[in-house]
Each structure stands twice: as C-alpha cells, then as structure tokens.
Amino acid sequence: MERFDFSRVPPDKLPVLMAKFFARGPAAMVRATPVQDLVAPTRQVMVGETLLRYHPTQLPLAQWATENPRIMEQGIENFGFGEFIVRRITETFDINRIPIKPSPLFPQFGKVLATEDVLPRIQQEIPVDRTEIVEWMHDATATNVVMTAREAEYNVHSQFVTDTGDGYIPGVRVASMAFRRLNGYDYARRGYATVVSPAGEINVPRYTMRTIIGKDFLGWAYAGAQYGIQWKGVLGQLVRLADRITQAVGFPNIDGRVAPFFILQQPNRETQRAIVRMVVDSNRDQRMRITFRDPNDYRRVIDEGEIEVPKGRSTIEFVVASYPAVPPVVNHMQPENGTKTVLNAFEVRRG
Amino acid sequence: MVLYNFPFKMKIAGEVVFPTVAKLPDWATNAAYRNAVAMPGKPEIKVVGPFSESGLGKAIEFPDAPETMDWDTILNWVKDIAPIEEEQIVEWMQTAAAANVICSRFMDEYKRAGSLVIAKSGDPYIPGVKAEDIRFVSERGMTVANRGYGIVSTPAGNFNVPVPGKATGIFKNILAWGAVLESFIVQWTGVLMKFRELVTNPQERISFPSFRGLTAPLFLTHASSIPAPVNLAEFSISTNKPQTVVLRARSVDDYRDVLFEDKISLQKGQNIIDYPIFGFPVVPTMVIELQPENNTSTILDYWTVYP
Numbered sequence A: 001m002e003r004f005d006f007s008r009v010p011p012d013k014l015p016v017l018m019a020k021f022f023a024r025g026p027a028a029m030v031r032a033t034p035v036q037d038l039v040a041p042t043r044q045v046m047v048g049e050t051l052l053r054y055h056p057t058q059l060p061l062a063q064w065a066t067e068n069p070r071i072m073e074q075g076i077e078n079f080g081f082g083e084f085i086v087r088r089i090t091e092t093f094d095i096n097r098i099p100i101k102p103s104p105l106f107p108q109f110g111k112v113l114a115t116e117d118v119l120p121r122i123q124q125e126i127p128v129d130r131t132e133i134v135e136w137m138h139d140a141t142a143t144n145v146v147m148t149a150r151e152a153e154y155n156v157h158s159q160f161v162t163d164t165g166d167g168y169i170p171g172v173r174v175a176s177m178a179f180r181r182l183n184g185y186d187y188a189r190r191g192y193a194t195v196v197s198p199a200g201e202i203n204v205p206r207y208t209m210r211t212i213i214g215k216d217f218l219g220w221a222y223a224g225a226q227y228g229i230q231w232k233g234v235l236g237q238l239v240r241l242a243d244r245i246t247q248a249v250g251f252p253n254i255d256g257r258v259a260p261f262f263i264l265q266q267p268n269r270e271t272q273r274a275i276v277r278m279v280v281d282s283n284r285d286q287r288m289r290i291t292f293r294d295p296n297d298y299r300r301v302i303d304e305g306e307i308e309v310p311k312g313r314s315t316i317e318f319v320v321a322s323y324p325a326v327p328p329v330v331n332h333m334q335p336e337n338g339t340k341t342v343l344n345a346f347e348v349r350r351g
Numbered sequence B: 001m002v003l004y005n006f007p008f009k010m011k012i013a014g015e016v017v018f019p020t021v022a023k024l025p026d027w028a029t030n031a032a033y034r035n036a037v038a039m040p041g042k043p044e045i046k047v048v049g050p051f052s053e054s055g056l057g058k059a060i061e062f063p064d065a066p067e068t069m070d071w072d073t074i075l076n077w078v079k080d081i082a083p084i085e086e087e088q089i090v091e092w093m094q095t096a097a098a099a100n101v102i103c104s105r106f107m108d109e110y111k112r113a114g115s116l117v118i119a120k121s122g123d124p125y126i127p128g129v130k131a132e133d134i135r136f137v138s139e140r141g142m143t144v145a146n147r148g149y150g151i152v153s154t155p156a157g158n159f160n161v162p163v164p165g166k167a168t169g170i171f172k173n174i175l176a177w178g179a180v181l182e183s184f185i186v187q188w189t190g191v192l193m194k195f196r197e198l199v200t201n202p203q204e205r206i207s208f209p210s211f212r213g214l215t216a217p218l219f220l221t222h223a224s225s226i227p228a229p230v231n232l233a234e235f236s237i238s239t240n241k242p243q244t245v246v247l248r249a250r251s252v253d254d255y256r257d258v259l260f261e262d263k264i265s266l267q268k269g270q271n272i273i274d275y276p277i278f279g280f281p282v283v284p285t286m287v288i289e290l291q292p293e294n295n296t297s298t299i300l301d302y303w304t305v306y307p
Helices: A014-023 A069-077 A120-127 A137-153 A183-188 B069-079 B090-111 B140-148
Strands: A035-039 A045-046 A050-054 A086-088 A158-166 A177-179 A190-197 A200-205 A208-213 A218-229 A230-240 A261-265 A271-280 A284-295 A297-309 A312-320 A329-334 A341-350 B001-006 B011-012 B015-017 B039-042 B044-049 B116-124 B134-136 B149-152 B158-164 B163-172 B175-183 B186-195 B220-224 B229-239 B244-249 B258-266 B269-280 B286-289 B297-307
Touching: A014 B039, A014 B269, A035 A312, A035 B044, A035 B186, A045 A200, A050 A190, A050 B090, A086 A297, A137 A158, A137 A218, A137 A230, A158 B116, A177 A218, A177 A230, A183 A190, A183 A218, A190 A208, A190 A218, A200 A208, A200 A218, A218 B134, A230 B116, A261 A341, A297 A312, A312 B134, B039 B244, B039 B258, B044 B140, B044 B175, B044 B258, B090 B116, B090 B175, B090 B186, B116 B149, B140 B175, B140 B186, B149 B163, B149 B175, B220 B297, B258 B269
Parallel strands: none
Antiparallel strands: A035 B001, A045 A050, A086 A312, A158 A230, A177 A190, A190 A200, A208 A218, A218 A230, A261 A329, A271 A312, A271 A341, A284 A297, A284 A329, B011 B015, B039 B269, B044 B269, B116 B186, B134 B149, B149 B158, B158 B163, B163 B175, B175 B186, B220 B286, B229 B269, B229 B297, B244 B258, B244 B286
16 A cells, blocks of 8 residues: 555546536536434344344434433333224225326236135236246236335335235245245145244244244235145234324235234333323224334234224324333334224324 | 344335335444445455355255256256146245255345345245235236246336346345246246345355346345444355356445446455455445346355455
C-alpha cells in the first residue's frame, strides 16, 4: 500500500475529475437522504446437517420501549388483557364490499380469499394438456392467486413474503426457509413434508397448516395435495411485522386451511393501560384464537384467549394493561379453518 | 441502527416499493461529499492460481445436487431425478429446477456475505414467477416468443427480457435481473433476481449465477472506511476461461447514474486485481456492478477497499 498516497489525487487526474464534478447535471445533484433503519443481520443455525443462513423477523419497536429495559422485562411479566367486547356492525359478508386486493400476478381473477373459489376457473381456462400443463400447476396457481394478494395487502403495512409450488421440483423456498425436496410418492407414503427453517426441521403433515415459530422467526408452512411425483407446498415468512393495520388484509385460505396472522401490538406512547381495537370481517360465526407472544423470544406465550367473532363485520375492543408500562407484544391471531376472514383495522391507543 | 441510502420500504406513486438498499459509512452523510465523482486508474492484474469451485454456497432445498456451476451437469441431475416420463413432469420444470439450484446457492452465498438477494425460477404463465415485489407478467409462451421478449414488472417500472436472453433492470432504487431460458406454446421458463440489500466489500466467495450460459451480474457496495480522494480496491475474480468483465460504478443515490465504466481483461484462473480509484472531492461510496461474459464460470473471491 506504500505506493499509494490515499490523500492526494495525481495531478494529471485532478482536472478531469473536477470537470466531471462540475459537469454533473441537476438531476445528479438531487441526492437521497440517508436513512437510519433496523439492521437485519444474517444469522445462522445448524438444522440437521444443513447450515441455514436466515434473516430474523424484525419488530419496529417504539423508541420509548427499547430505551427502558424494565418495560421489555417487567412489563412483559405483568402483562394482562381484559374482556373482548364485540360489536357487530353488519351481518352481511360481501367480498365485493370488502377492500381486499386482487393478485398482482393474476389480476384477472379479481378478489379471492380462498383457493376453492378460483381453482375451477383456472382449470377451465387453462386445461390440462399433459405436455405443458398438468394438474398440480392449477392447484399452485390458485394458491398463488390467494397468496400474492395477501402478500400485497400485508406489504402496505410491513413485509411478508411467500412462495408456492411443487415441493419436489422446481422446489419451494422463501429467503429464510425451504421445503426439503421430497418425491410425491414418498410424501404420500409417510404423510408429511419437512421444512428446513430457523426454528429447526419442522414436519408438516399432509393437508396441514403448520405455524413455524422460532426465538426470532415467524412463519408458516402448508403441505397440500399430491399428484404423482409432484405435490403442492406453500411457505410464508414474516420479514417485518406491521404495528397497525389501516387497509384490509385477508387471512389466506388454502384448501380450507387458514393461515395465522402476526402483528406487533404496541401503544404509540408509554402507558399503563391501552385499548386494542380491531375491525374484522368473517363469512360465518367463528372462534378466533389470540396468542400474545414475548417480543424477546417469540416461542414464549405470555397470555392467550379466544374471541367469538360473529358473521359479518364487527369491531373488537379489549383493554391491555401492565406495569411499569404496556409492553410491545406479538399478537398472533388464528381464525378457524374453513372461514374467510379479513382484518380491516388494528390499532392500539392509550386507554 | 445503521445508515442506508434508501428506507426499508417506500411508496412511489401510491405503489409500495421495497428498494435495493446499500449500507453507508457514517462519513457518507457529510454534505460536502454527497456529489462526489470518481474515475478509475490503471489496474494491475496477476494470476495467482487455478480456477476452483470450492467454498461456494449450498441449496437448502436441494442438498444432494451436484456441487458444480456447470449448467449441463445440474440439468442432467434434475432429468435423472424427475424424468419426463412421470405424468406430472413437463419440460419447463426440469429447466426451472436446475435454475433454482443455482438461485438457491447464490442466495446462500450472498447471505453468507451478510446481505440479501432473492432469486427464483419457474413458469411465468402459471404458476407465475415473482421475487418479492417484482414479477414476470403472466403471458403464454407463444405470445412472448412471437413478440420476442417477456416483461418484468417492478413497482418502479417495467423492463423487457429477450426470448431467450437476459436483461438487467436498473431503476433509481431497484436493481434486478431477469432471464428467459426457453419458450414452448403455453409455458416458458424465466429466472428473476432482486437485490434487496447490497453486500459491502464482501470477503467470501460469491459466484456469478449462470443459467444455460446466461451469466448474471453481481452488485456490491464499495465503501472506504474514511473519506479519501484515492481508494485502492483489491479484488479477486476466478474464471474458467479468459474473458473481459465489465465494471460499472453507480451512484448510491440513483442506480441509473453511472460514475464510470471500465473493462477488465482476465486470464483463466484466479486473478487478483489492484484497482486504483480517484475521486473528487473524495471517492464516494458506490455500487459496483460486475458483468462477466456469457458461457463462463466466474466467481468473485473478495473485494477489499483501502483505506
């Protein structure tokens, strides 16, 4: 390095550089402002014999919470919630009146919450020819119609990524987890597929939606129908949790199995009592399970309960309290299978 | 908290965008350095060893795939495990699976270097191909073949990918790449890549993914530890045949803004390149794009910046 003088440009280069500098047009002078943001350091974990590198699920924690370790420790220990107060706004469940999004990949299919609503149309419009189109592709496309729409809805607020396809080839993978390649015949025989995830090797029984929760990772996997050597797999990974919902986000319904939903539940200011307010659409009466998880370790359940959600649109309110202050917690919602459910709003305010 | 050139998520004309972000050193916030320009000096290149494929990443969903960059070897392996005689296997799936082995390894290598790229291959007609918020427009194979290109849609705009062929999508705040490997009557096979968070001065091997001979570029952030008018980038590239690599330095404020372009001729084997860069008033933090030739196996071994 001795031959380089890092502090001085050679004299023959300087005029050229200065000319370039002053010749730069006004467009180049408009500079982006650097922004501070969360760091998502790559972490690694041994999963069986595989070294898995992954990005943890990030939480946009409020400054008032991170600055006070007592809130993140004692606040979590003392956390409690009150009765769920449900008020029905309307008994009608009409998907055309709910502002969910169509799939950005397949906008021609319109608003679709459940794969069963779009599969017959795909089968009819793109028939099996055995040389280019085969059955599993219909199934995967129907799932993609649903999943890409839900992804777009969640991404208005934060970030969620999904992948759908055949778990044998071409394979199913999101940035931080994947289905291990498995022949469809073996899948049918043994009855489950395996996901390599930051939470370890997770077995997903056939036709089962499996929530994947690690210390620092949230996601889910679904293993679907088998077609000869092929079978359908679906993965969802929460990259960063939303901390409020202001536009409708649907719960994906894949072959009747409904995926979980995760959100960071935190008041906008430090307080010992807050009110959580949600607006939910449901196509039938159902019991929605709510689990509050520790933001320091998502595997740890702080508290849980069940909400009786009636058919139609309802508001749900409940009080949360803690000392020295209500901490941020991960709110994990799980609607019943077979339902069509949409979360239209979610907010936490000082109560 | 770390400084980035763009936020994690932004909205452009009402559309949510997850930009390609680059980490910035603290000194980059200094307004005096914000419009800095740069130009390259004469590189010194020496060959220090043979070409080797050791130390590359693993595909987590295909742990038993052959450990090589050679497209034909990987494709033949896929054809063995998923023959076309199976009633649910059609030709595009084999090509896409082979491409996914390469995509998955590349993602692993990029993650190992502490960053994130998303890469995926499949049939854009159905079930569809997307990488985060970029996607191939779903059209029939015959439509794209007759027109001569497939369309990649991103929140910042579209770019066209020749059939067959490759294209780089460079936008103000998104870096992406797409390839079309083949087209049939209904189906076609596409590969999409989106750089989400750029790696800074990588110190571990990252291969340039190559699909049926179409080699993708690699993007990285060149950042010196202190502001200086002269930088020395010492980097190493291994290649399986002599070739010329195109190097472009792009502004971190707008990836379309090319600060300089250069061509570097490499011999077969591991080439170490001492590459002086001059800047005014200092050498800015830049995004480096390296584009090898098609039909090569190329690996970036490391990229070190002095001071």
